């Protein structure tokens with residue numbers, strides 16, 4: 529399974545990690561780690577050699593910074609089949625989603641979304657209830673899958689927007705975004721796709737998805753630094769700014785320009801982050817999405833083959849690794865998900881995430897609303913050896929849980945360890 533490539537890349541990353549915390553990092557759905565050396569080099573070069581304020585002054589350093597931001601726009605646009613002036617840089621995917629939601633929705637509007645959404649969608653929609661925006665949350669199956677037809681049925685005359693993640697951050701389930709885009713276009717409803725878990729792994733072509741907005745994290749599979757993300761806004765889509773302030777343009781006026789992108793990017797941009805993100809996107813393009821996808825699919829397939837059907841292990845999400853991104857969600861019967869993650873961290877040096885993953889309705893769909901679950905999420909730099917070490921650690925813990933269960937009566941229902 530491409531171990532040679534792993535080794536080469538692994539070596540490069542090991543060099544980089546000297547002196548760092550020595551863990552098996554399997555929390556890439558939260559943020560990817562490590563980053564390619566080209567990303568950290570670009571950030572360092574930016575910060576040590578020329579980082580000034582882009583678009584504010586005309587001196588050479590400011591011009592160089594503005595050029596770096598523009599080049600990053602071109603990279604981001606190229607990745608998703610958009611134009612550079614359709615890309616708004618944000619702090620993260622949450623910032624991007626909030627612009628699309630708060631910048632469009634008005635009292636009386638109705639929104640259709642799904643049970644698999646992250647709180648960065650659900651919380652803004654919940655906050656907007658107070659001024660009369662209503663939301664329908666469409667049911668998903670126990671493996672997180674969604675029928676596009678149920679999205680169609682949930683639409684009403686006043687539905688202004690459909691919001692759907694491209695892939696669940698809990699189970700990795702890939703959602704039918706192209707079919708949903710089709711429905712939205714047919715009904716003339718705006719379509720906001722959340723590409724946080726998809727960009728850098730799956731095709732994120734805004735034309736084939738017919739997306740009006742695509743919100744993206746820069747710091748996950750796009751390999752950029754934290755503090756980066758972007759929002760694609762289709763040309764001509766009506767949206768208002770949600771943050772007002774300096775843009776470097778029309779400085780003589782107190783009126784916020786509503787032009788995309790600068791009107792949506794008030795305040796000084798994160799130039800080191802954006803420069804790093806551009807390198808991350810270049811890394812993704814150079815490696816190729818099919819290669820990245822294959823690598824993650826193989827790792828998850830391997831992990832599943834070691835854990836699925838084993839005594840005491842309950843796994844969630846679609847069975848086939850091609851139906852999900854690089855996530856394996858599970859629980860050890862009788863053990864709280866946080867306890868499992870804590871043992872993996874403290875005793876085995878393995879970093880995973882446990883609990884509810886900021887997606888409360890997703891847990892209702894998969895039946896883990898009382899327990900949450902443990903999430904293993906792989907990245908481009910994980911190796912097969914790391915996966916088998918993690919699987920063995922989990923099997924060890926499951927065995928201990930089984931022994932404890934036999935000596936102390938533990939209620940399955942409450943998942944208490």
Ligand SMILES: Cc1ncc(COP(=O)(O)O)c(C=O)c1O
Nearest residue numbers: 620621622646648693697724745
């Ligand atoms: C599906 C999904 N949407 C949105 C977000 C928010 O992304 P960010 O952390 O970049 O704001 C996440 C983060 O994990 C996510 O998984």
